[in-house]
Amino acid sequence: xxxxxxxxxxxxxxxxxxxxxxxxxxxxxxxxxxxxxxxxxxxxxxxxxxxxxxxxxxxxxxxxxxxxxxxxxxxxxxxxxxxxxxxxxxxxxxxxxxxxxxxxxxxxxxxxxxxxxxxxxxxxxxxxxxxxxxxxxxxxxxxxxxxxxxxxxxxxxxxx
Numbered sequence: 213x214x215x216x217x218x219x220x221x222x223x224x225x226x227x228x229x230x231x232x233x234x235x236x237x238x239x240x241x242x243x244x245x246x247x248x249x250x251x252x253x254x255x256x257x258x259x260x261x262x263x264x265x266x267x268x269x270x271x272x273x274x275x276x277x278x279x280x281x282x283x284x285x286x287x288x289x290x291x292x293x294x295x296x297x298x299x300x301x302x303x304x305x306x307x308x309x310x311x312x313x314x315x316x317x318x319x320x321x322x323x324x325x326x327x328x329x330x331x332x333x334x335x336x337x338x339x340x341x342x343x344x345x346x347x348x349x350x351x352x353x354x355x356x357x358x359x360x361x362x363x364x365x366x367x368x369x370x371x372x
Contacts, residue, residue, distance in 0.1 A: 223284055236277030238322025243315060247275050247298070250305040268304060271297040275319060291328065294320050295335045299345060303366045310348065310363035336364055343369035 217226040224231040235244065254268035270279065274297035277283035281290030298316040313332045314325065321328035337356040339345045345367045347356050354362060 223282070233278045233282070236283035236319075236322070238283075239276065239319050243302075243319050244276070246305050247272055247301055247319070250301045251276065253305070268301075271301045271304075274298075275301045288331070291320050291331055292335050295328070295332050296339060299332075299336065299339060299364060300370060303345065303364065303370060308366070310365040313362065313364060316364075340367065343367045345370060 218224065218234065219226065219231065222237065223234055225234045226232075239247070251269065251272035254265065254272055257265045258269060273279040274294055277294070280293050280297070281287055283294075295316050298319045299311065302311045302315055313329065313336055316335075317325040317328040317332045320332070333356050336345060336347060340347050340356065346353055346365045347358075348354060348363050348365060349358055349360060356362065
């Protein structure tokens, strides 16, 4: 991929004279690559299945920081929306595998990801209550308030 022209503040890229919001530069490379792959897969699905799968493109773009509240002006609401979109996007990309809540925190919080963990766990708990995800520890379903490491997996209500 070629270097794209960026605005002076780095918040936008310029393509054919049009400004577009840039991805959050604080996202770790490994997670950025997964989210970009999910975005590309979602765009291909829109071409074959139509608008009924466009929500996947939206989730990936919100997770990358290209939509939703600006990543350079984080708010609690914006972080919550981005954490939920990141969890959904990573679970879709990993297709059956689980994710660590810290993956979502690293996307949303960058180097300050540890301070975002309580918010991510709260968002995960809400998503679990809606049936979008399941929370497990050692393969068993648990609540988010359990002590120790947990994994997040796709629930029955997570749209594919």
